[in-house]
Amino acid sequence: MIVFNVNGKERRVDVSPDTPLLWVLREKLGLTGSKFGCGEGLCGACTVHVDGKPLRSCVTPVGDVQGKRVLTIEGIPENHPVKKAWLAQEVSQCGYCQPGQIMTAVALLEKKPKPTDADIDSAMSGNLCRCGTYGRIRRAIHAASGKSAPKGGKKS
Numbered sequence: 077m078i079v080f081n082v083n084g085k086e087r088r089v090d091v092s093p094d095t096p097l098l099w100v101l102r103e104k105l106g107l108t109g110s111k112f113g114c115g116e117g118l119c120g121a122c123t124v125h126v127d128g129k130p131l132r133s134c135v136t137p138v139g140d141v142q143g144k145r146v147l148t149i150e151g152i153p154e155n156h157p158v159k160k161a162w163l164a165q166e167v168s169q170c171g172y173c174q175p176g177q178i179m180t181a182v183a184l185l186e187k188k189p190k191p192t193d194a195d196i197d198s199a200m201s202g203n204l205c206r207c208g209t210y211g212r213i214r215r216a217i218h219a220a221s222g223k224s225a226p227k228g229g230k231k232s
């Protein structure tokens with residue numbers, strides 16, 4: 077039995093400890109916001125926070141989060157500045173990568189409340205978007221950080 081906290085609630089799951097955390101979140105706990113992309117830790121679609129740090133849940137065995145705090149996209153309130161900025165900047169296209177993008181952005185802003193473009197590019201570089209929303213993501217992160225987005229940037 078694996079016991080861990082998900083979005084503020086204690087959860088118990090009877091699965092093998094080597095089951096990927098993403099599988100447990102989606103299949104056992106019904107939290108389908110975290111997405112399966114590559115399954116190899118390369119695209120970021122499955123990003124969640126574990127004890128406050130962003131982590132790829134597709135390559136994290138659930139046994140590794142025993143006793144830890146997991147935060148998923150469902151645990152980020154709708155009025156969170158990052159979610160609000162995402163809507164205001166109309167970041168999403170197909171939307172598939174966006175839960176992972178938001179989780180990485182939230183972690184960045186918690187660590188660095190006023191990130192530079194370079195900070196954003198570096199923090200977000202492992203989150204891929206096939207729809208090419210990178211420019212909007214950057215603007216949304218600046219907006220959420222209380223900075224206005226840089227002017228004259230190419231729209232995407």
Ligand code: FES
Pocket residue numbers: 111112113114115116117118119120121122123132133134135
């Ligand atoms: S699905 Fe986890 S990093 Fe791609």
Ligand code: FES
Pocket residue numbers: 168169170171172173174204205206207208209
């Ligand atoms: S919005 Fe479609 S993959 Fe990113």
